[in-house]
C-alpha cells in the first residue's frame with residue numbers, strides 16, 4: 001500500500017482524527033483491489049472490482065446492513081428503518097476508478113455512508129426510513145465508452161444497454177456481464193421506483209481547489225454544471241513561411257491563438273461558476289516552414305445554470321466571428337455535446353447546509369460542481385443533495401489525490417446530523433421534498 005501523500009498543515013491539523021473511511025480507501029488503493037500492479041485502476045466488473053465489492057460487502061455487513069448485488073452489478077447495503085420495508089434514503093457514490101486514479105474519488109463517499117450506518121446501528125438507532133448505501137459499479141466509463149451505466153440503471157433512465165460495446169481487450173459488455181454472473185436481459189431491473197426512496201445523498205471529494213482556497217473542510221453543492229462541448233475549425237490559407245508576406249497571410253493558427261485569448265477573457269469575466277476551456281488543438285499542415293492553413297480546437301463551456309453558460313457561449317461565438325471576419329479566415333463552430341445543469345434539490349440542500357453550520361460552526365459554503373457525478377443521474381429518480389470534501393490542491397484522477405482525516409470526520413458528522421434532521425422534519429412529509 002502506498003503511503004498517504006503529504007498534506008499541508010492547517011489549523012484543523014490540530015484536531016487530528018483518524019478517519020476509518022479514509023483508511024479504508026487507502027486499503028482499497030492497491031492490488032487485489034486494483035487491476036494494475038502500479039497505481040490504482042478499478043474497472044467496472046473487473047477482478048479488482050469483484051474483490052472490492054467482496055471487501056466492502058463485509059464492511060457493510062459488519063456495520064449492520066444486509067447486502068446484495070443488483071442486476072447491474074452495484075453493491076447495495078440496506079439498514080432497515082423503524083418499519084421493515086420502508087422507503088430508503090440512498091447514500092451512494094462509485095467504486096470504479098479511472099486509470100492511475102486517486103484513492104478517494106467515489107470510494108470515500110461509499111465508505112462514509114457505511115460509517116454513518118455503523119454509528120446508527122451501534123446506537124441501536126432506527127429511523128422512519130431505511131438507509132441504503134450504494135457502491136455504483138460504473139461512473140467513470142473507464143472500461144466501456146459509456147459512463148454512469150449503473151446509476152442510470154438504478155435511476156431508471158437507461159433505455160437500452162449498449163451490449164455490443166467493447167472494452168480495450170475487445171470483450172463485449174454482453175460477455176463481461178455473463179462472465180460476472182449477470183444476465184444482460186435483467187440489467188434494467190436494477191431500477192428503483194420513486195416511491196421506494198426518499199432522497200439521495202452523495203459525499204464526494206471536490207476535485208477542485210475552491211474549498212482549500214477558502215480554508216474549509218466541506219461545502220454544499222448547489223448544482224452540477226451545464227456543459228457544452230464544441231469543435232471549432234478555422235480555415236485560413238497555407239503558404240510558404242519564407243515567401244508569404246505578413247500583410248497577405250491568412251494564418252489559421254494566429255487566428256486560433258487570438259480566439260483562445262478571447263475565450264479565456266470571457267470565461268474569466270463571468271460569474272465564478274463559469275469556466276471556458278480549450279484543451280485540444282490540431283494545426284494543419286503542421287510544418288515549421290508552412291503558414292498554418294487549418295486549425296481545429298475543442299471548446300468546453302460550463303456553468304451552474306444553462307442561462308450563464310448560454311450567455312457566455314453567445315459572447316464567445318460573437319468574439320470568434322469578429323476575429324475571423326477581421327482576419328478573413330473561415331470559421332465553423334460545431335456543437336458536440338450538450339449536458340443540462342442538474343440542480344440539487346433546494347430543500348434537501350438547505351437541510352444539508354444547516355447540518356454543516358451546526359457541525360462546523362460556520363455558514364456553509366455553496367459551490368457548483370464542474371464535474372459530473374452519480375447524483376446528477378439520480379436526480380431523475382429522487383431529490384438529491386451533495387456534500388463536497390476539500391482535496392489537496394484540487395488534484396484528482398491522479399495518485400496524488402489526498403484528503404484530510406479531520407475533513408472526512410467532519411463529513412461523517414455532517415451526514416449523521418443531516419440524516420437525523422431529515423428524519424425529524426420531513427420523513428412523514430416526503431412530498432415536501434419533491435423536486
Ligand SMILES: [Zn+2]
Pocket residue numbers: 094105106139204
Ligand atoms: Zn467520482
